[in-house]
Amino acid sequence: NAGVTQTPKFQVLKTGQSMTLQCAQDMNHNSMYWYRQDPGMGLRLIYYSASEGTTDKGEVPNGYNVSRLNKREFSLRLESAAPSQTSVYFCASSPSPGVWGYTFGSGTRLTVV
Amino acid sequence: DQQVKQNSPSLSVQEGRISILNCDYTNSMFDYFLWYKKYPAEGPTFLISISSIKDKNEDGRFTVFLNKSAKHLSLHIVPSQPGDSAVYFCAASAISNAGGTSYGKLTFGQGTILTVHP
Numbered sequence: 001n002a003g004v005t006q007t008p009k010f011q012v013l014k015t016g017q018s019m020t021l022q023c024a025q026d027m028n029h030n031s032m033y034w035y036r037q038d039p040g041m042g043l044r045l046i047y048y049s050a051s052e053g054t055t056d057k058g059e060v061p062n063g064y065n066v067s068r069l070n071k072r073e074f075s076l077r078l079e080s081a082a083p084s085q086t087s088v089y090f091c092a093s094s095p096s097p098g099v100w101g102y103t104f105g106s107g108t109r110l111t112v113v
Numbered sequence: 114d115q116q117v118k119q120n121s122p123s124l125s126v127q128e129g130r131i132s133i134l135n136c137d138y139t140n141s142m143f144d145y146f147l148w149y150k151k152y153p154a155e156g157p158t159f160l161i162s163i164s165s166i167k168d169k170n171e172d173g174r175f176t177v178f179l180n181k182s183a184k185h186l187s188l189h190i191v192p193s194q195p196g197d198s199a200v201y202f203c204a205a206s207a208i209s210n211a212g213g214t215s216y217g218k219l220t221f222g223q224g225t226i227l228t229v230h231p
Contacts, residue, residue: 004156031217040122042202043221048219058218072175090156097217100147100206104156 006105023091032074038085119222132190136203143205
């Protein structure tokens with residue numbers, strides 16, 4: 001029972017490089033979310049997908065794009081990485097927008113130099 | 114604009130004593146509140162929740178109290194154990210789509226690092 005799987009676990013990028021963070025869940029959940037965690041800021045919502053085929057901006061969407069590839073997968077893309085995007089990124093899923101059983105992945109630690 | 118605030122970055126308690134973690138919120142549309150626990154190098158895991166129709170919810174050693182008039186909630190851990198040492202996040206959302214405020218999305222506080230000493 002994998003739950004929510006994020007890849008990679010660690011990544012170092014140079015400023016201006018691009019990359020995609022992958023997230024997959026095997027719980028047949030409808031809703032998926034991307035958060036970033038920064039010291040003193042808690043977890044902030046970047047983008048979410050209430051259901052397959054829909055995506056919406058969260059609190060801090062600038063510099064990111066997302067793709068809900070199918071019901072299982074929700075990817076986060078950094079087109080041109082900046083040092084301000086150094087953070088720990090968490091993907092989460094829930095059965096539906098109104099159900100609070102968020103299951104989180106173990107995170108991706110990204111450093112942009 | 115931090116809608117959910119945990120003003121204590123850290124808390125240190127002795128094993129066996131009570132740990133009290135606090136959280137304040139500003140958005141009056143929030144009507145469902147949760148606490149998550151996070152160990153290093155792991156994702157947050159759900160701990161306990163409370164809806165706005167209640168003022169207390171208990172699960173074993175963990176109790177959450179909600180004071181709607183003060184827009185304040187707290188998590189009590191009794192007795193505290195070394196294994197409780199972690200970062201604790203409170204989170205809030207709205208369970209209805211009225212006005213669309215935060216529907217389906219959790220807003221988290223900054224987190225409080227709890228250390229329980231043996």
